[in-house]
Amino acid sequence: MPDVHFIADDGTETVLDVYPGNNLMMAAVFDGIRQIEGICGGCLSCATCHVYVDEAWLGRLPPPSSDELRMLDEVAAERRPNSRLSCQIEMREDLAGIVVRMPDRQS
Template identity: 45%
Template sequence: MTRIRYVEPCGRARDVEVDQGLSVMEGAILNMVPGIEAECGGACVCATCHVYVDEAYGSTLCPPNATEHEMLDTVASERRPTSRLSCQIKVVAALDGLTVYLPERQT
């Protein structure tokens, strides 16, 4: 299990243990973390699982592929250099302690 911290726009943080191999989005959905809508179920076609990744983990993640990069142009909240779609972040041991910040809105 890998610990992921989800921080809501109000600042409330929630630590969740997520099985390796799942996505950060799946970890949120399985643990009923508010703020991740995931309308497409993780198919990278809706951008409703947008998060801001803590800068400390930016180099640990694989960079966004072309599809994710394109979908990030459609996010409802501000796109930042740390923006990612949580459906595209696979949980691995190296991400233990990862913090993601949820945007104000997904749609």
Template identity: 50%
Template sequence: MITVHLVAANGATSTLEVKTGDSLMQAAVSANVAGIEADCGGLMTCATCHVYVREPFASQLPPPQDDEAGMLEFTAAERRPTSRLSCQITLADELDGLTVDLPDAQH
């Protein structure tokens, strides 16, 4: 189990104890975290699980694949250098303490 922190646009933080191997999106949806819509269920066709990954974790993640990079062009909120789709972040031991900020809108 690892700990991840999801910070809403209003500053409210959800701290989750999650198992490795799941995606960040799966963990957030299972915990009913507001702000991760995940309309497509993780099929990478909607960009409604957009997050901003904080350092040092943003630079530890592999770069987005072409499909993810393309979907990030369609986010409702501003795309930033640390923008990622949470469905594409696989939780692993080295991501213990991962903190992401949720955008103010997913639609």
């Protein structure tokens, strides 16, 4: 099963195995990663699952939709060029080892 490396703003790393087809937000919420709130449950309406995707992985992801780009305008922490909503990142086998960093706040 492919793994995801979630890195908190204090540097703490949590590695989770995520079934292909599941999104990163759901994996984080179900495993109790508190830095990912996911208040809307992955409906692309709250921006509380904001992450910074490691630069090495950005090119492997599909580009953000126009809806995701609009929601990224609403994030609580600094928006960066590598900002994504983890509810919009669907796990695939070729993403095994992906690294995402969590901002210091979601709301």
